[in-house]
Amino acid sequence: MSKDAGPGQPRVVLVDDHAMFRAGVRAEIGSGLDIVGEAASVAEAIAVIRHTAPDVVLLDVHLPDGGGPAVVAAVLPELPDTKFLALSVSDAAEDVITVIRAGARGYVTKTISGADLTDAIRRVADGDVVFSPRLAGFVLDAFRDGGGPGGAVTSTDPELDQLTPREQEVMRLLARGYSYREIGTELFISVKTVETHASNVLRKLQLSSRHQLTRWAADRRIV
């Protein structure tokens, strides 16, 4: 599924407060990617990212002096081309949503394999989004209030961008564990279209009202 990474390898900065974990990630993905910096805290991460201007920041959601969202919020206005991929041991809805809202373009958990992580970084560097099935499940959960499967999705918040039926279909297949390519085959659309749908969902997620997010997070505390 890995696409052409463009000229050269994506330049990556690792942000994680555990040195052991950074070393492990470096060993796993270092051969296929160009790791240009590491950081263990929010302040350090901001400094390193400013200095190196990487393509992708692999960002831990929980950091001692703040969190991944703080890094994204501080860096993104200055370096809008930097892509953030959240990498966390937590797949709780609140963590996922906070960092996606801040502007991250993907979210993977730390149980991911080295090959999958490399692939995810490449895709994020290309401008795609990376979803886990579980995150797709969160999305469906949030948007399905009052709507049956296959039926029109309604929301209690009229301001909210709504998922189109097609986007909902993509989410459902993603949550069922289909890859983008398999979804494309299933729905007779191209992989690029699947990725567009996924991107739209992510964008809508960022734009969703605070009310909806609060309720969502409260409803989905359970991992």
Place this chain on the structure above:
Amino acid sequence: MTTPLSTEPSSVEPQQAPRLYRNVRGRVLGGVAGALADHLGVRRSLVRLAFVLLAGSAGLGVLLYGAFWIVLRTRAEDGTESSARYAVQYLIAAVAVVVLLINLHTLPLGWWFVPSLLACFGGALLWRQASETERERWRRLSSSSLAVGATDRIGWLRIIAGVTLVLAGALFILARAGISAAGAGLAAVLVTAGGLALITGPWWLKLMRDLSTERRERIRNEERADIAAHLHDSVLQTLALIQRSADQPREVARLARSQERELRTKLYGGGVPNGQFAAALQAAAAEVEDTYAITVDVVVVGDHPMNARLDALVAASREALVNAAKHAQVTSVSVYAELAEDGASVFVRDRGSGFDPDRIDPSRQGIRGSIVGRLQRQQGTASIRSSPGQGTEVQLRVELE
């Protein structure tokens, strides 16, 4: 208190010199006379008679009896008494007080006698109200309010009666000294109380703060001990097991996976069977994970309380998972469940070897009986999409009312 004292009046003295204990069994009033009789080795009736005679001489017997009543302890094993018993006691005490009051003018000891007596009774009631351990606490901390012992109705009655008696005694003294003096005395008391509060206030506050700090500290320590116990029982044991089976990757993965799930459940909650579909499905998936050393990614959208149809759905999903674990030759299987008002769907999907669903041996019961048949009995449907090399997806659905 190792040798129980006999409560018989004529009993032989035990070997140890006995401490004085008020007898609760077989007593008339407070058990003081019985205690003295036992201690001195004389008949109870004699002791009682002596008290009555002394009471005649300016109430000395009553004062003595009250003093003994306050000071002497009851035995621990005699602690249970019926409230009817208390009622009789207080009736007798009340009659005694009334008789004393009626004969007030005949008493020779002057105006201070009755008030003092009332105050003594009140104090005795309050003091007796506290149990032995509470009295200890009063002495040690003097921090609790007087309401310590008031855990039941009788306790409250006692406290109210005690306070009333004490106040009555004090007012009596003031009233005897003249109405104007009563006002002045009251003012004096208030001023004194205010002064005392000012002086001792900081000390009280500090005491309270220390107590709450101590309580918080204790709770924190208990929590720490709880976490340490849990880490010991689960994480450390698992790590030890992993060290011992380091050459068996599947076993290591299985141990790590189950440990991760357990910690996750402890940290974030969820996964604990609570009669809801999502938890039941997650529990079934966890069981298959542990049994077959594969990873099962569960995504559940929506939730619903369990019923017979969802039971069947969970059981069928479990069977589909087991099939995938056994035959698909994969390390991970994904499960997606979606619940809406009208129906529940589960998709169990693997990217394994796959097979041709039309060519299953008819003698095999796994799919036909455990999945399709089970759901058909609940008006549900099951279908399998698979082809060799393309993996398998089992689609399960039941209607919900």
